[in-house]
Amino acid sequence: MLNSLSKDKPREILNIEYKGNSEIGKREGTYHDYNRLNNLTSKEWIKFQKSWFIINPKSRKKDVMMHPAKFPEELIENFIRFFTKEGQTVFDPMVGTGSTLLAAMNTNRNAIGIELSKKYANVAAQRVNDESEMMNNSGDKNNIKLYNGDARMLDRIISSNIDYCITSPPYWDMLREKGFETQKTREKMNYDTHYSEDGRDVGNIEDYMRFLDELKEIYLKVHSVMKIGGYLTVIVKNIKKGGKIYPLAWDLTKKLDFFTLKDEKIWCQDNVKLAPYGYGYSWVSNTVHHYCLIFKKE
Ligand SMILES: C[S@@+](CC[C@H](N)C(=O)[O-])C[C@H]1O[C@@H](n2cnc3c(N)ncnc32)[C@H](O)[C@@H]1O
Known part of the structure; x- marks a missing residue:
């Protein structure tokens, strides 16, 4: 049974300080002081400008295996x-x-995360705690x-200045489709095949247009x-x-017209076993590719 929508404010489950290790001046190439956007050297800047990249996710540790779609930290760190x-x-x-939180720690940034599923939020909290214990840099x-709750309520916990x-x-309700990608293997291993039974989980919305509208509402709040x-x-x-x-990447781009679309980068995976469909x-x-859509608040 799906829970009914609730207006609860996301609950803080983690708020910690860590001391990271600065990467400035430690990498190949020249860093220019007039660079207002980032701390990259000119060489690194150009490398990121290529419109596609290959990252093959490494095999996952047991604690994050149960989540159906974890992203590689390396990818998020580069962005x-x-x-x-x-x-x-x-x-x-x-x-x-918590991949974004870990990636922020590895790159010496502050981060805020919200996750609806208590189970995944707890895993994220544990991972951040473990990482911070290992860091302790100067x-x-x-x-x-980190908050556990509905992203629709994000403006109740974040004021501004992100x-x-x-x-x-979630890629619509695809995880609920029979035979979707690795579902059978995941079932056998007793891993989650979808995120939750929660009515607030946008991965549980069957109607495609409604799914897009709900995402639009969430990203409007992100914009604010x-x-x-x-x-x-x-x-x-x-x-x-x-x-x-269903061209989700393109349909979503059209919905998010309150941002300016700047470009896309295409993430290719080159270690996926191919199947002879059709x-x-x-x-x-x-x-075996995903769109990393890049928008700007202008
Ligand atoms: C594609 S996964 C994100 C994976 C994440 N990047 C990682 O590497 O672990 C999408 C996540 O959105 C969460 N989710 C779905 N609806 C949500 C909502 N209304 N508010 C907050 N989180 C939600 C799901 O529980 C799921 O963990």
Whole structure:
């Protein structure tokens, strides 16, 4: 049974300070003081400008295996390094097992995360705590905050001045589709095959147009807490369902017209076992890329 929608304010479950290790001046290439966006050297800046990249997620540790769609920290770190300076604040309204929080710690930034599922939020909190114990470096103090609750209520806990938001929503209700990607293997291993039974979980919305509208409402709130000039990156995939394509990346882009779309970067995975879908009769791709949509609040 799905819970009914509630207007509860997200509950703070973690608020810790850590001392990170500054990366400034420690990398290859020249850093220019007039760089207002980030701490990258010219070499690193150019490298990130390529419109596609390959990152093959490493095999996951047991604690995060139960989450159906965890993202590699390395990917998020690269975006955080480009769109913020050290000490700035990164936000993820659907933080899952906390990859954005860990990535912020590894790059010496502050971060705020919200996650609806208590189970995943607890995993995220544990991961942040473990990481901070291992860090204990001599740099400036940074802060990580984590809330358990509905992203629709984000403006009740965040006032403003978010420098950068990077996030990935559920890919509609695809995890509930029979035979979706690795579902059978996950069932066998006793891992979660979908995020939750919660009515507030946008991954439980069956109607595609309603799903898009709900995401739009959440990103409108994200827009309201971001500083002017700040960027938002949304990682999504176009979706195949019932023999039809739903271009989620493009439909969402159209919905988010209160941001300025700046570009996309395409994340390719090159270690996925290919299946012979449609063999001998029809074109059906093995979709092994995601869109990292880049928006700006102007
Ligand atoms: C694609 S996953 C994010 C994965 C995350 N980037 C990671 O690496 O672990 C989407 C997440 O959105 C969460 N979610 C769904 N509806 C939500 C809502 N209304 N508010 C907050 N989180 C929500 C799900 O529980 C799920 O963990």
